Amino acid sequence: MSTESLQVSESNGLTFLEIDNHLATAKISLYGGHVLSFIPKKDEKERLWVSPHAYLNGERPIRGGIPVCWPWFSDDHGKAQGELPAHGFLRTQMWQLTSSSEDEQGTHIILTPSFTRGEGFEYDCAVTLSVSIGATLSVSLITENTGVVPFTYNCALHSYFHVEHIQAVRLEGVTGEYKDKLDDWAVKPTPDNYTFAAETDRIHMTAVENASIVVNDTPFTDVGSQGNDSLVVWNPWQGAASISDMDPFGYKHMLCVESSITQGKTLQPTESHAMVQTITPV
Numbered sequence: 001m002s003t004e005s006l007q008v009s010e011s012n013g014l015t016f017l018e019i020d021n022h023l024a025t026a027k028i029s030l031y032g033g034h035v036l037s038f039i040p041k042k043d044e045k046e047r048l049w050v051s052p053h054a055y056l057n058g059e060r061p062i063r064g065g066i067p068v069c070w071p072w073f074s075d076d077h078g079k080a081q082g083e084l085p086a087h088g089f090l091r092t093q094m095w096q097l098t099s100s101s102e103d104e105q106g107t108h109i110i111l112t113p114s115f116t117r118g119e120g121f122e123y124d125c126a127v128t129l130s131v132s133i134g135a136t137l138s139v140s141l142i143t144e145n146t147g148v149v150p151f152t153y154n155c156a157l158h159s160y161f162h163v164e165h166i167q168a169v170r171l172e173g174v175t176g177e178y179k180d181k182l183d184d185w186a187v188k189p190t191p192d193n194y195t196f197a198a199e200t201d202r203i204h205m206t207a208v209e210n211a212s213i214v215v216n217d218t219p220f221t222d223v224g225s226q227g228n229d230s231l232v233v234w235n236p237w238q239g240a241a242s243i244s245d246m247d248p249f250g251y252k253h254m255l256c257v258e259s260s261i262t263q264g265k266t267l268q269p270t271e272s273h274a275m276v277q278t279i280t281p282v
Ligand code: TA6
Pocket: 061, 074, 086, 087, 158, 181, 201, 232, 233, 234, 256, 258
């Protein structure tokens, strides 16, 4: 059965899904199983940020949108830094469109990666990304142990949110302590007034369920998380100048708020787990 709200396009050797329904438009790259755009019709404002210098040809992970990090986060793969790809091996492979459907709530897409077993993670499992594009964008990363031994994994939906200007942003709803990557992982309390004036790279160690990106004192985007144990917050600030697929001022228009599992989730044979991020315009 065809899904009328879904079109498939090709560019530079990559395949993209373009969704346009009565509630929103969205764009998804099959390279990386990567959501690139979400524009709710409520206000026609883009919620995701993609670097103008992002590689959209399969040569590198896409800088922006929602990279899928799995089965490890950052360089936490147990080997020397750089020995294995940062953030795992799903964001740099071709995914398949397994199914699509539509109803009053929007368009529903199921994607699966080409492979889930690779250097650094030699277990039998199935991964599914379920994306619903409606008034809310809902992205669910489901991991199932299809083997006979338990395994432990980490993951993140490393979302880059579009913000008008980072210095006008306040992040609300985040509490507890965080580990500061920029200060040798020192543990610090989350600031009450969470604003941005410098490079920020933090793993908040609580399962924050609701965070809100507030711009100029007006709530703009709500970020919901389920099945996570952490929330990662990142802005490279002037460090963007040394990131080849970002321009030096790119940091001004983005904020990463990443629903994540960083403390290890163990699945017994036949068990499965979903980590979900919801993006809701306010
Ligand atoms: O999620 C934060 C982070 O791990 C940062 O430390 C920063 O390196 C960022 O992700 C981007 O990583 P990438 O491998 O996409 O350049």
